[in-house]
Amino acid sequence: MTTDLRRLVVVGASLAGLRAVEAARRAGFTGSITLIGAERSAPYDRPPLSKALLRADAPASVSPFHTEEHLRTELGVDLRCGAPATGLDIDHRRVLVGADRVDYDGLIIATGAAANAWPLGAGVPGVHPLRTAVDALAIRAALDAGKRVAVIGAGFIGSEVASAARARDLPVTVIEAAPQPLTRSVGPSVADVLTGLHRSAGVDLRVGTQVTEVHQNASGVTGLTLGDGNYLPAELVVLGIGARPATGWLRDSGLALHRDGGVLVDATLATRAPGVYAAGDVAHAPLSVFDDEVVRLEHWTSAAEQGAAAARHLLDPDTARPLQTVPYFWSDWHGHRLQFVGVPTADEARVIRPEPEQFLALYRRGDRVVGAFTVNGQREIMRYRRHIVGHAPFEDALAEAGAHDRAAV
Amino acid sequence: MRIVADIGQCEGLGMCEAMAPDIFEVGPEGHVVIHDASPDESRRQDLQAAVDACPVLALTMQD
Numbered sequence: 001m002t003t004d005l006r007r008l009v010v011v012g013a014s015l016a017g018l019r020a021v022e023a024a025r026r027a028g029f030t031g032s033i034t035l036i037g038a039e040r041s042a043p044y045d046r047p048p049l050s051k052a053l054l055r056a057d058a059p060a061s062v063s064p065f066h067t068e069e070h071l072r073t074e075l076g077v078d079l080r081c082g083a084p085a086t087g088l089d090i091d092h093r094r095v096l097v098g099a100d101r102v103d104y105d106g107l108i109i110a111t112g113a114a115a116n117a118w119p120l121g122a123g124v125p126g127v128h129p130l131r132t133a134v135d136a137l138a139i140r141a142a143l144d145a146g147k148r149v150a151v152i153g154a155g156f157i158g159s160e161v162a163s164a165a166r167a168r169d170l171p172v173t174v175i176e177a178a179p180q181p182l183t184r185s186v187g188p189s190v191a192d193v194l195t196g197l198h199r200s201a202g203v204d205l206r207v208g209t210q211v212t213e214v215h216q217n218a219s220g221v222t223g224l225t226l227g228d229g230n231y232l233p234a235e236l237v238v239l240g241i242g243a244r245p246a247t248g249w250l251r252d253s254g255l256a257l258h259r260d261g262g263v264l265v266d267a268t269l270a271t272r273a274p275g276v277y278a279a280g281d282v283a284h285a286p287l288s289v290f291d292d293e294v295v296r297l298e299h300w301t302s303a304a305e306q307g308a309a310a311a312r313h314l315l316d317p318d319t320a321r322p323l324q325t326v327p328y329f330w331s332d333w334h335g336h337r338l339q340f341v342g343v344p345t346a347d348e349a350r351v352i353r354p355e356p357e358q359f360l361a362l363y364r365r366g367d368r369v370v371g372a373f374t375v376n377g378q379r380e381i382m383r384y385r386r387h388i389v390g391h392a393p394f395e396d397a398l399a400e401a402g403a404h405d406r407a408a409v
Numbered sequence: 410m411r412i413v414a415d416i417g418q419c420e421g422l423g424m425c426e427a428m429a430p431d432i433f434e435v436g437p438e439g440h441v442v443i444h445d446a447s448p449d450e451s452r453r454q455d456l457q458a459a460v461d462a463c464p465v466l467a468l469t470m471q472d
Contacts, residue, residue, distance in 0.1 A: 065466075300464045301462060304464075305461075308461065328424070330422055378421040378423060379436075382423040382426040382435070386427075386430065
């Protein structure tokens with residue numbers, strides 16, 4: 001390690017932030033590390049919040065990755081939870097936390113994303129986003145109480161909440177403004193299969209419509225009126241309408257931000273400010289494997305990978321190389337595993353197997369394969385990833401699909 | 410160097426297979442199958458990548 005850096009500051013007690021801390025120590029960094037987080041708790045894992053935590057038979061509690069004690073003693077972290085960063089001075093290399101100033105030699109921004117606001121339901125009891133452990137525990141309690149559920153948005157979060165409600169045999173309505181679920185993540189031509197998965201599990205899926213009014217009484221939300229005039233009774237309304245980068249604290253910093261507020265970085269995760277990197281949901285980075293398409297990913301695997309890489313590159317810039325990220329997400333709907341590897345921005349999404357319970361689509365850009373989407377394809381999805389990362393011709397992925405079908409017979 | 414999988418924790422998400430396909434594979438039960446639990450020292454970096462990439466923290470490396 002070739003660095004005279006003594007003070008590392010990580011803003012965001014997130015997965016990306018934690019991985020940055022761990023990677024710095026693993027690389028032999030012996031200087032001080034300050035980890036600043038807005039939430040009260042030490043970093044915890046978010047995927048279970050909309051999956052295992054909502055199951056009736058799972059414990060209604062959230063454990064952090066490491067105890068605060070472990071972070072302080074084993075990783076030597078000055079942990080500052082429960083007080084968000086409020087400003088950044090890149091000229092004086094200083095993070096502001098309210099009235100406190102935290103000086104840095106190197107800074108990693110990993111503040112993640114915050115749930116989009118929904119003004120119609122602002123302040124109404126029983127209307128919840130699902131982003132934090134506090135949100136998830138409130139939704140869990142409402143499900144335990146058998147409330148009627150309405151979900152706004154048929155993306156990952158909304159669809160997983162709908163799955164949790166149906167697993168408890170609770171009625172659930174999902175309201176989606178687009179014509180199909182998850183269109184942005186998998187592309188419109190394959191989203192039909194997702195509509196089928198919801199409807200065959202008993203979800204009342206209303207697409208192409210929006211909520212126009214939220215009804216409430218003294219104890220909270222009682223129902224919703226939709227754009228088509230229909231009324232839906234509901235005592236629990238879960239918002240799955242996306243998230244935006246949590247970068248309000250960077251607004252006046254002079255750091256280059258995307259129009260959505262995310263932090264613009266190069267393929268090594270460096271910003272233009274000296275000693276400042278960004279990682280995770282907050283970062284817009286070029287994807288080397290996909291023609292340097294600039295994307296902001298909200299995926300577990302990219303947050304973990306980027307957090308660690310940002311720390312390594314910050315401590316030893318001479319060895320920094322463009323990340324070879326291949327986006328990957330998974331989601332569990334009604335007992336089915338959805339997996340997507342690569343990118344959906346393609347010239348063609350070809351459905352190879354249309355059967356909803358063993359669905360396969362492959363995505364072509366020019367003559368190469370850039371993406372694969374499977375339902376219950378745990379045994380084959382990573383085979384397509386190898387073709388994608390290797391810039392393989394589309395024909396190779398088609399041959400792989402044929403080979404897999406023969407093997408399965 | 411030994412690699413250990415907690416099968417109760419594993420959800421078959423396949424990131425280990427992505428990092429080192431000759432060592433890990435998602436098997437017919439939907440869990441990881443480890444083809445070589447004591448790989449050569451030269452594979453340490455690949456194995457560390459697999460451990461770090463596991464979204465359910467089901468893998469551990471022991472020296």
